[in-house]
Amino acid sequence: MTTRTRTPARRPVRRLRTRRFSGLHVYTLLLIAWLLLPVAIMIMFGFNDTHGKQNFRWEGFTLTWYAHLLDKNDLTTAVVNSLTIALLSTCVTTVIGTFAGLALGRYRFRGRGTTSLLLFMVISCPEIVMGASLLSMFVTFNLPRGYLTILASHVMFSIAFVAVTVRARVVGLDPAVEEAARDLGAGPWTRFRLVTLPMIMPGVVAGALLAFVLSIDDFVITDFTGGATVTFPLWIYGSTRTGMPPQVNVMGTLIFAVGALVAAVAARRTARASG
Numbered sequence: 001m002t003t004r005t006r007t008p009a010r011r012p013v014r015r016l017r018t019r020r021f022s023g024l025h026v027y028t029l030l031l032i033a034w035l036l037l038p039v040a041i042m043i044m045f046g047f048n049d050t051h052g053k054q055n056f057r058w059e060g061f062t063l064t065w066y067a068h069l070l071d072k073n074d075l076t077t078a079v080v081n082s083l084t085i086a087l088l089s090t091c092v093t094t095v096i097g098t099f100a101g102l103a104l105g106r107y108r109f110r111g112r113g114t115t116s117l118l119l120f121m122v123i124s125c126p127e128i129v130m131g132a133s134l135l136s137m138f139v140t141f142n143l144p145r146g147y148l149t150i151l152a153s154h155v156m157f158s159i160a161f162v163a164v165t166v167r168a169r170v171v172g173l174d175p176a177v178e179e180a181a182r183d184l185g186a187g188p189w190t191r192f193r194l195v196t197l198p199m200i201m202p203g204v205v206a207g208a209l210l211a212f213v214l215s216i217d218d219f220v221i222t223d224f225t226g227g228a229t230v231t232f233p234l235w236i237y238g239s240t241r242t243g244m245p246p247q248v249n250v251m252g253t254l255i256f257a258v259g260a261l262v263a264a265v266a267a268r269r270t271a272r273a274s275g
Contacts, residue, residue: 043256045058045249046249046253047063048061048249049062055249065249069250075235075247075248077230078234078235079232081147085215086154086215089151089211093208094208094211096163097211098162098163098166100119101165101166101169102167102200105166105169105171118160119160120164122157123160123164127157131225132224134153134225135225145226145228145229146226147229149226150226150229150231153221153222153225154214154221157221158211158215161207161211162208163207166200166204166207168203173199178195178196181194217233222234236248
């Protein structure tokens with residue numbers, strides 16, 4: 001008797017189809033180029049060897065402005081104000097917004113729908129309306145406008161963005177994980193610190209980054225509530241009347257480089273986690 005040996009079935013080989021360069025690709029590349037064009041011009045004119053007050057014509061390549069970045073004290077003060085306000089408002093907003101998003105995404109309570117509606121109203125509200133209302137509130141309570149009023153204003157309009165981002169993360173969590181931790185004897189604080197917080201951390205980080213970006217580049221609300229305190233966007237707007245120095249382009253280039261680096265690190269970590 002002859003025994004037949006079965007040959008293992010071959011898996012079908014998937015052929016990678018090469019897509020042709022279509023009109024959608026051209027549209028996407030043109031859109032990316034249009035978005036990056038102002039950034040490229042800003043970076044280029046940070047190396048411009050200009051000799052006058054106006055920095056709108058290319059006169060040669062130089063690294064002088066990077067070496068003399070901190071020569072203008074008022075510009076340095078404005079950048080420091082923007083960075084410190086952004087960092088402080090991000091810290092306060094992240095804590096308040098995280099707990100607000102956690103409550104909205106997990107618990108049902110009276111006024112939950114109204115609270116969610118108010119958060120989305122803050123997000124969709126035009127900045128000029130928000131700035132005018134905050135200015136009216138500060139004037140009504142006779143509060144002097146300055147550094148603290150800018151900080152309070154940035155916290156007020158950033159909380160909604162953090163709360164909505166964290167809430168979206170909380171809604172997708174599996175409650176069985178926290179119930180298992182509770183069955184094992186973990187208290188409320190231990191469950192939050194070791195179970196809940198690590199699971200919602202991507203939403204917390206995303207909300208914090210969003211709050212920082214919204215704060216550091218805000219102009220309208222800061223102009224309404226700033227008083228004599230000048231931030232980086234306000235200083236740039238004021239300098240356009242007399243001539244914008246090349247240090248502005250250098251500062252903008254450094255801020256853009258840091259943001260691009262953070263985005264690249266986050267994308268790499270996401271790719272590693274998904275792969």
